[in-house]
Amino acid sequence: MKSKATSFDIAYLAGVSQSTVSRALSNSSLVNAETRERVQQIAKELNYKVDKNASNLRKQRSSTIALLLFEDPSSDDSQINPFFIAMLGSITKACSAAGYDLLVSFQNLQDDWHAEYEDSHKADGLILLGYGDYLDYQQKITQLEEQNTHFVRWGAHDPNHPGVSVGSNNYQGGFMITEHLIKQGRQRFAFIGEAGNHYPEFMARFNGHTDALSAHQLDEYFVGQFDAIFTEDAGYEAAMVLFEDDAKPDAIVCASDLIATGVLRAMNDNGLHCPNDIAVVGYDNIPVSAYTTPALTTVQQNTKLAGELLVSNLIKLINGQSVTDQLMSGELVIRKSS
């Protein structure tokens, strides 16, 4: 590599001091307009770029955000939950628009990621993205909080969790999609997806589901809840268990689209027709959900807004402003499965 130009080289060529070069390049109003022009012109000719390491070291900030995507460590293939992909896209764009670089890392829960990024000054703050088991990493979140690390978490608002979150109103989504099924005249409802402390998002969707039944005096129409983590296989297995039961629902509300695709497969393997025999609905509106047979009715989360809010809230935290949890409404996407 050729050796890079420094601000001293420019100073020499422009006949000014290095301090003035620095000021001119950062558009400081302290510098004469004509001088600024000249310095910037020379910098451009030399293809000069401010050395970020030096600049960051001096300024004690990195203008970089780290995105930590944590998944179940078991999934070592390169399949990422498609919902997070959409989030990644919108976070990347929001960071770029705000003048921040984005460092991306996939973590699994064992890793000693907490604080690594901010403590080493690689990033000014963290965005935590992860479905799955909150309790498993609660301790690490607490640790982040104790170390005064700036971070924003995607997920359910929860007074017991430290830190600021941005999330979907999963309760509202579960309520809404259940009302949709009720209007379609469905009579016997099952819910597939874990509904416990470990999966607060799924639990909120479940609570929305059962409350919608209650609101329509249909509690007795609920035939049961069946556990499944967030994968297609889990959905398949749970549905197989359900079909051995004598519950015989005519509508299955799934905690995620991935679960729902597994349920559709299980129905197919059991000679059940969707939606004639059983309506199936999912959650997330991942790309695949438009292509299943039949295409899935689901709840769309506004990933674009979500990414923007995560980034803007984190930047506020970095700048010492206060921030409150955000909750976004979901939108019903009706397709052939219901």
Added chain:
Amino acid sequence: MKSKATSFDIAYLAGVSQSTVSRALSNSSLVNAETRERVQQIAKELNYKVDKNASNLRKQRSSTIALLLFEDPSSDDSQINPFFIAMLGSITKACSAAGYDLLVSFQNLQDDWHAEYEDSHKADGLILLGYGDYLDYQQKITQLEEQNTHFVRWGAHDPNHPGVSVGSNNYQGGFMITEHLIKQGRQRFAFIGEAGNHYPEFMARFNGHTDALSAHQLDEYFVGQFDAIFTEDAGYEAAMVLFEDDAKPDAIVCASDLIATGVLRAMNDNGLHCPNDIAVVGYDNIPVSAYTTPALTTVQQNTKLAGELLVSNLIKLINGQSVTDQLMSGELVIRKSS
């Protein structure tokens, strides 16, 4: 934020010089084993992390790789080509395994991205990922080369392109999937996808397709090639044009899965059955391809290996080693559409 501990704090507590602390923390063999232990212990207690900006500035390297994903600027929604998502996953993991951080940026072609990352010392090298129009950004690649920036490109090997590339053997893939259709007894073949200089990957798939027909003395079975860029909509439009033609193929080879999903939709809208009337095959094996009706026969690219090769080749370049272009074979994935 509490103020961070520095190597001087540790030196004070350990009763050694700051230089020794630095050596101990980098596991230098120059330092007494017992001293090293003690220093590392104290560092751990203080939750000390080496300041990356200072360290990078001094070492003149960042241990960071920048991934530039460039897409058609028209697509401003957060949909990213699913194939690249898989690549992103594997690149992230490979970087992490090699001790590099990964900076991610989506670029569109207008942006002044060339060299920005390495010149500013934010990254030691670049990975360029993009389907699409090579000629449009060839100039920028040339510029990267001139500035001695370290970079690796995903895509077709091409003697006219500067830089090192890692790519799929698209010719072999196109050949293989066509032979598969021939074995199924298909008689009239159409190809959907641009096949020109602007899309060298598509062109290689197309050349594999026609050469497979030639190899089986079936040239006259080829009924035509229809342009489409890499989107579903483009596939739909191209198929609609094809169906107005009197070509009437019984097999359509698509340059990508996304195109193929559009073709399936167009068939459906025209009352054509796949595979009874026409077999359809795609390329990439994106997640959606397993869920279309019928599920798509396609060519799977080894994204895991691809990511690993991109990263390992880039690191070799950064370390001044020489690297040659890599070409990976695809694998046929047979499903219901053929």
Added chain:
DNA sequence: CTGAAAGCGCTTACAG
């Protein structure tokens, strides 16, 4: 508006 100087927190020759 400009310049001389300090200093961000490291790593690494250099001297012992």
Added chain:
DNA sequence: CTGAAAGCGCTTACAG
């Protein structure tokens, strides 16, 4: 094996 010192390339009080 250890320490004192230089210096990576900036930004920003401080003095004018």
